[in-house]
Amino acid sequence: MKTEKEKMLAGEYYDASDETLMTRWHFAKKLMKEFNHADSTDNRKLNNLLNMLLGSKGENLWISAPFFVDYGENIHIGNNCEINMNCVFLDCNKITIGDNCGFGPNVQIYAVSHPVDPVERLAGQRGGVFSTWKINSAPVTIGNNVWIGGGSVIMAGVTIGDNTTIGAGSVVTKSIPANCLAVGNPCKIVREL
Template identity: 40%
Template sequence: MSELNKMRLGEFYDPNDDSLCKMRAHARALFEKYNQTSHEQSQLRVELITELFAKVGQKFVIEPTFHCDYGKNISIGENFFANFGCVILDCAQVSIGDNCFIGPQVGIYTACHPLSPIKRNRMIEYAKAVSIGDNCWIGGHATINPGVVLGDNVVVGSGAVVTKSFGDNVVIAGNPAKVIRTITEDM
């Protein structure tokens, strides 16, 4: 089985495999070019992100600088916004719904490393997908860890470290993140 297939299946894989290194180099070339664009080059920005990501909605804004591993594992919905300094380590799928807004310096991570130092020193890793529902707002400097699923209408407080999944209509904050409020229609 190829290292790419192992990675996609969430099994241990060698990230230094030649084909994976080439895929990351291609993604790096695209996001480095993207990060050099100006606001006036909006059409070029759209073209670069459309080539980099697996799926994009009609309307999106990603402020430079942006970094990712592969890009092809990222899907974003309609009306997406990511502020400055967003990092998405997409060794597994990262799916983000419609009307989602990401604050500055947010990290979304799918890469996992073995706890055992013997395995870790072999430079192998595995990945867990991340899914973010519709109408979510992730505050600045928040971290979304591997395997997290966030429902619809979730607000993540600034600096939160999200280590587990949460359902719909909640505000979460803290380290580790926990529910601090339920969102209701009258808010």
């Protein structure tokens, strides 16, 4: 029988109030609090906190506080990346970011979703630590050399190809191929690069 975490990472419906998931969620909140209140010049402390928070990270990663995650451990970031302030990465599934990527402020990545039908969505409510809606997830993959403009939202299951730029304020609901500029709500390709 699968654990709730295994169901979550497989994209199946899962119980977010599961004790193991909640333990990691609370631990991630403690690490985020320390990170978000740390002196921005204390690189050693910031790096140590990110090592505990993230699933993996490459060299030369800069994340400006505040930074927000669900679990943190499902986030994998490559080399030479910069993530500006107020970014929210809901990593209920794997979020993979390649090398040389940049994120403007207020970028949100949602590797999680709920059914749009309220009857189906509310059918997932259960007791436990807290009552949750029916919930599932899908990975988000961002290639190398990608720039995500400020205020963009990237939805569950999306892949963004290498060398692509997503314009500020875009809502990315479907995958975007490599080597293009894409903007808007919903995000669409404007031109090839």
